[in-house]
Amino acid sequence: MAGRDGFVMKKLKPLIIGDLEIKVPIVQGGMGVKISTASLASAVANCGGAGTLASVGLGDDRQENRADYPKASREGLIYEIRQTKKSTKGIFGVNIMVALSNYEDLVSTTVKQGVDFIVSGAGLPLRLPELTEGTKIKLIPIVSSARAADIIIKTWQRRYNRIPDAIVVEGPLAGGHLGFKYEDIMSRKTDLLENITKDVITLVKNLGLKIPVIAGGGIYDGTRIADFLKLGASGVQIATPFVTTFECSVPDNFKELYLTAKEEDILIIASPVGMPGRALRTKFIDGVMKGEKRPISCNYICLKTCDPHTAPYCIAEAMFNAAIGDLDNAIVFTGAVPPKIKRIISVNELMDTLVNGALEGLNTNGSQEHLFTVKELADYLKMQPITIYKHAEQGKLPSFKVGASWRFKKATIDKWIEEQEKTRYNDAK
Numbered sequence: 489m490a491g492r493d494g495f496v497m498k499k500l501k502p503l504i505i506g507d508l509e510i511k512v513p514i515v516q517g518g519m520g521v522k523i524s525t526a527s528l529a530s531a532v533a534n535c536g537g538a539g540t541l542a543s544v545g546l547g548d549d550r551q552e553n554r555a556d557y558p559k560a561s562r563e564g565l566i567y568e569i570r571q572t573k574k575s576t577k578g579i580f581g582v583n584i585m586v587a588l589s590n591y592e593d594l595v596s597t598t599v600k601q602g603v604d605f606i607v608s609g610a611g612l613p614l615r616l617p618e619l620t621e622g623t624k625i626k627l628i629p630i631v632s633s634a635r636a637a638d639i640i641i642k643t644w645q646r647r648y649n650r651i652p653d654a655i656v657v658e659g660p661l662a663g664g665h666l667g668f669k670y671e672d673i674m675s676r677k678t679d680l681l682e683n684i685t686k687d688v689i690t691l692v693k694n695l696g697l698k699i700p701v702i703a704g705g706g707i708y709d710g711t712r713i714a715d716f717l718k719l720g721a722s723g724v725q726i727a728t729p730f731v732t733t734f735e736c737s738v739p740d741n742f743k744e745l746y747l748t749a750k751e752e753d754i755l756i757i758a759s760p761v762g763m764p765g766r767a768l769r770t771k772f773i774d775g776v777m778k779g780e781k782r783p784i785s786c787n788y789i790c791l792k793t794c795d796p797h798t799a800p801y802c803i804a805e806a807m808f809n810a811a812i813g814d815l816d817n818a819i820v821f822t823g824a825v826p827p828k829i830k831r832i833i834s835v836n837e838l839m840d841t842l843v844n845g846a847l848e849g850l851n852t853n854g855s856q857e858h859l860f861t862v863k864e865l866a867d868y869l870k871m872q873p874i875t876i877y878k879h880a881e882q883g884k885l886p887s888f889k890v891g892a893s894w895r896f897k898k899a900t901i902d903k904w905i906e907e908q909e910k911t912r913y914n915d916a917k
């Protein structure tokens with residue numbers, strides 16, 4: 489929308505992935521076990537973002553299911569996809585971790601059920617195009633370095649003559665498993681998400697490709713979203729802030745742990761997946777950190793990398809325990825931002841806050857620049873608030889809308905006053 493004096497309001501551009509148009513460029517990150525289920529994914533999709541179901545461990549941990557874990561997981565996934573379809577016409581996909589031993593099964597189940605996209609990380613999804621051949625499902629690898637993106641793109645081009653439909657870049661502040669070395673995270677030697685995102689954007693450009701790059705990990709407000717859009721990302725992936733929404737299906741004590749977490753409660757653990765993970769302090773984690781071992785009785789190895797004889801605990805069981813609220817015996821994964829989260833809100837409120845913050849961020853030069861409200865501008869210009877409001881509504885003042893409210897950039901208002909004075913002076917001559 490162009491106002492007077494060439495003032496152009498910057499809008500949030502939709503995230504375009506092939507023929508998918510995600511109106512709000514926010515992808516809700518997949519969260520297992522049983523954290524991002526149908527209720528969360530559909531609520532995000534209904535707000536114009538992209539919802540993501542996490543496919544890991546969707547079979548209930550009942551004795552009869554343990555007998556055929558892949559079948560229980562498959563049925564759980566089918567149930568969640570159908571529930572999501574019943575609740576939204578919006579865009580949603582499934583997150584499938586390469587490290588899972590039933591990876592192929594989960595991919596083919598997702599393909600058969602039909603969703604908009606598959607996001608795949610925790611390993612390099614090199615065979616994903618082969619497993620989804622002949623479908624329109626968008627394929628979105630998750631990477632934590634430009635090198636990993638390069639390997640995936642070139643392998644897919646060489647083997648399958650195709651490229652990813654989008655790439656998610658996950659930085660060191662993300663939740664769940666992290667694509668960095670344990671020592672590098674602990675010594676803070678990992679690169680910033682900003683730098684890795686820029687590297688991946690540059691790589692994509694240098695290869696002559698047009699692939700939307702989506703940045704994720706530690707993004708919790710609109711200002712951060714705007715920062716990543718300004719540096720060239722086409723969207724963001726956000727997970728942790730969605731845990732503390734009404735629609736997230738985890739029990740209340742799980743959400744409470746997020747709300748009460750302090751910096752020192754956020755720990756990096758070595759996971760049997762073979763990658764470090766970020767988790768909140770629980771009795772269980774304290775024990776693990778002290779070197780306590782919990783014997784594993786496993787008749788099915790759910791992770792390609794897990795050796796039940798040497799693994800100190802069963803991560804699947806610890807994550808099931810989290811999902812049912814038995815937190816003393818649980819691993820509760822998290823990102824780095826719980827200390828910033830103050831209360832449980834609806835997905836709608838969270839999305840609105842993120843979008844409005846992003847709009848403010850896009851229309852200012854970072855958080856330092858002050859935006860006037862109607863009342864503040866009225867004081868500044870010594871006019872009645874109603875007059876300011878009317879002028880804004882009629883496009884007579886350079887302004888833009890954040891939600892239902894008008895905002896005014898100080899620098900643009902000052903320039904506008906100067907031009908008004910100039911016109912008056914010229915008219916009077």
Ligand SMILES: Cc1cc2nc3c(=O)[nH]c(=O)nc-3n(C[C@H](O)[C@H](O)[C@H](O)COP(=O)(O)O)c2cc1C
Nearest residue numbers: 517518519520662663664705706726727728821823
């Ligand atoms: C509780 C939790 C569980 C997660 N589970 C998965 C998962 O199953 N698969 C996956 O690829 N990523 C998983 N992630 C990573 C998210 O999808 C997301 O990319 C990342 O957390 C973004 O950072 P943020 O949480 O700071 O927004 C998980 C994250 C959290 C917080």
